[in-house]
Amino acid sequence: MSDVHVTEHYRRPLLKVIRAKCIDCCCGDRVEVKLCAITDCDLHPYRLGKNPFSNRKPYTQEQKDQLKLRLQEGIRKKANAT
Numbered sequence: 001m002s003d004v005h006v007t008e009h010y011r012r013p014l015l016k017v018i019r020a021k022c023i024d025c026c027c028g029d030r031v032e033v034k035l036c037a038i039t040d041c042d043l044h045p046y047r048l049g050k051n052p053f054s055n056r057k058p059y060t061q062e063q064k065d066q067l068k069l070r071l072q073e074g075i076r077k078k079a080n081a082t
Contacts, residue, residue, distance in 0.1 A: 019049035 019033075022043060026032035033047050045052050059067070 015046060015049050015051060018043050018046045022047040 022033045022036065023030060026036065036044060036047055038044060
C-alpha cells in the first residue's frame, strides 16, 4: 500500500468554505475574522460568510408562489419525460 494521505471531501456551499478558511487563518478566532485587516486577500469580502455583491431583495409572497409553481411544473415535465 502506498503512503498516500486520504482525506474525505464533501460538498459544501462555497461561502461556508471561505468562512471556514478565514476562521482557520485567524487561528479559530471569529472576532479576528470580522476585524481582519488583510484587505488585499481575495477572500476578504466574503469572510463573514455572505456575498457583499449580491443585491437580491427578499422575494414577495407572490413571487414565492410563482417560483413554487414553476418548480412543480418542471418536476412534472421531467417525470412525464421518463
